Amino acid sequence: METAPTRPVGVIGRIDRALDATGKIIEAVAHTQLTQATPCPEWDVRAVLNHTVAGMHRVAAALSGMGSGAEREDDWLGSDPQGAYAAAAEIDRAAWHRPDALTAKLDSPIGVLPGAAVAVMHLSEIVVHGLDLAIAVGRADLADDELCAQTLHLMRSQGGIDAFRRPGLFGPEVEIADDAPAHRKLLGYTGRDC
Numbered sequence: 001m002e003t004a005p006t007r008p009v010g011v012i013g014r015i016d017r018a019l020d021a022t023g024k025i026i027e028a029v030a031h032t033q034l035t036q037a038t039p040c041p042e043w044d045v046r047a048v049l050n051h052t053v054a055g056m057h058r059v060a061a062a063l064s065g066m067g068s069g070a071e072r073e074d075d076w077l078g079s080d081p082q083g084a085y086a087a088a089a090e091i092d093r094a095a096w097h098r099p100d101a102l103t104a105k106l107d108s109p110i111g112v113l114p115g116a117a118v119a120v121m122h123l124s125e126i127v128v129h130g131l132d133l134a135i136a137v138g139r140a141d142l143a144d145d146e147l148c149a150q151t152l153h154l155m156r157s158q159g160g161i162d163a164f165r166r167p168g169l170f171g172p173e174v175e176i177a178d179d180a181p182a183h184r185k186l187l188g189y190t191g192r193d194c
Contacts, residue, residue, distance in 0.1 A: 011119040014150060015096050018123055019089040021144040022052070022130030026085045028139045034081065038136040039192035040129075045136050049085065050077050052129045056088040059122050060095035062106045063115070096122075110164075120158050127151045128190050131183050135194050143183035152186045165191065 026049065034046040043051070053076040077084045095101065096119065104115040113121075127147060134140050155161060161170050171191025176184050187194060 011116065011123060011154070012096050012101065014147065014154075015119065015123050015126065016093060017144065017147050018126040018130065018151075019093055021142075021147055022126050022133070023085060023089055025130050025134045025137075025139060025142045026082055028142060029081065029133060029137050033137045036136050038132045039187060039194040040132050043132075045133060046077065046081065048129050048132050048136070049081055050075065052126065053077060053084050053088045055122070055125055056092040059106075059118065060088075060091045062108075062118075063095035063098055063101055063104065117158075120154055124151055124155055124190075128186065128192075131187055132192070134183075135187070135192075140181075140183060143181070145182040148186045149182035152182065152189055155189070161190065 029045060029049070034044065034049075036045050038045055038048050040048055054074065057076065076088070098104075100115070102114070102116045102119060105112050106115055106118045108118050108121065127144075128151075131140075131143055131148070134142050164170050165172060171193075174188040174191060174193045176188035180188075
């Protein structure tokens with residue numbers, strides 16, 4: 001009898017789940033929705049998606065010890081945003097499954113950090129930007145609320161994000177009702193008022 005392969009647990013398992021969940025949201029984005037506003041001020045759907053794909057490439061390059069070969073502003077999407085995300089997700093997933101992924105020292109936007117710390121930042125970015133896209137295209141129903149709750153708990157347990165609450169990163173926390181779904185609480189925590 002054949003058994004299903006087990007998925008990793010912990011932050012690597014959550015990154016896998018986030019890549020899949022955000023992938024489902026991106027599959028639902030119509031070409032005509034790429035210019036719609038998102039909860040990220042000054043970024044439309046295409047800009048959030050491009051930023052997410054670029055970040056996945058940069059993290060995978062850092063984990064493999066190679067340069068990504070491009071800058072943050074470059075167009076990573078071309079004419080196939082969904083295909084660009086799918087390809088980046090597989091590169092990203094493979095990089096995080098390296099045996100030394102959590103113990104390596106990695107360059108990050110805030111300096112050299114242990115892989116485990118970068119993993120939490122990366123997970124948060126994939127989940128939150130996936131939610132930005134879901135809200136922008138009216139598909140909040142695709143949010144993985146269990147993963148959102150886990151991500152919010154992990155962010156808070158790692159010291160929170162108050163040190164990063166400034167324009168371009170996170171706005172002030174937005175108060176959300178206690179009975180709101182987990183994705184709304186996560187968005188509110190990261191300063192999204194939507």
